[in-house]
Amino acid sequence: MxxxxxxxxxxxxxxxxxxxxxxxxxxxxxMSNWGKRASKEEIESTSRVEFGANWTVLPVETLHHFFPTLAHADAKAMRYYLPAFMVSLLTHPDPWTHSLITVLSALCPESSDPEDYHIRRYALFDDKQRSACALYLSCLPDFVDLDRGSKRTVDQARSRYWDQHLPSEKV
Structure with missing residues (x-):
């Protein structure tokens, strides 16, 4: 692929x-700043794009600016923002950006327990979305030069949750 x-x-x-x-x-x-409100400029710059119905128009610069926030996403926000972060990493494949850490952290549950915090945040994903995430993790090492820790995180994410969602021809 x-x-x-x-x-x-x-x-x-x-x-x-x-x-x-x-x-x-x-x-x-x-939430990531312990209750400190974003600046008026941050609110205005993100409000114009993020409340739309199309996550694909979120600027890469906005995603990079707000990289730590995905850790605080609820299930609806995870389903909306995660693909934007995933695509931004494919189109701007810098292995040292915070976007890589953000995406890998969001995709790596602590365990395979269905009550795991991360797995609960995937609850709104349908089968096609889960499969897309699984393929993303499967293919990511082909597109981004991952360090040893990132490769380990990808392997953990796949074994704990995502490999079960790979299409049968990819398993």
Whole structure:
């Protein structure tokens, strides 16, 4: 699978997903800053794009600015923002960016227990979306030069949850 094919697969799988009342980047930024409100400029710059119905228009610069916030995403926000972060990493494959850490952290549950915090945040994903995430993790090492720790995180994420969602021809 090529990088472009994987990007298109993610976009098709998450097509039409809206934030639907989930946590916004500004909300999650406040949570990650222990209640400190975002600046007026941050709120204005993100509000114009993030409340729309199309996650694909979120600027990479905005995602990079708000990279730590995904840790505070609820299930609706995870389904909306995760594909944007995943695609941004494919289109800007710098292995040392915080986006890589953000994506891998969001995709790596602590355990395979269905009550795991991360696994509960995937609850709204449908089968196509889970499959897209599984393929993403399977293909990521082909597109991003991962260090040993990142490779280990990918392996853990796959074995704890995502490999069960790979299409049968990829297993």
């Amino acid at each position: 090529t990088r472009i094919e994987l990007e298109m697969l993610i976009k098709r799988a998450f097509h039409g997903v809206t934030l639907d009342g989930g946590h916004t980047l500004v909300d999650m930024n406040e």
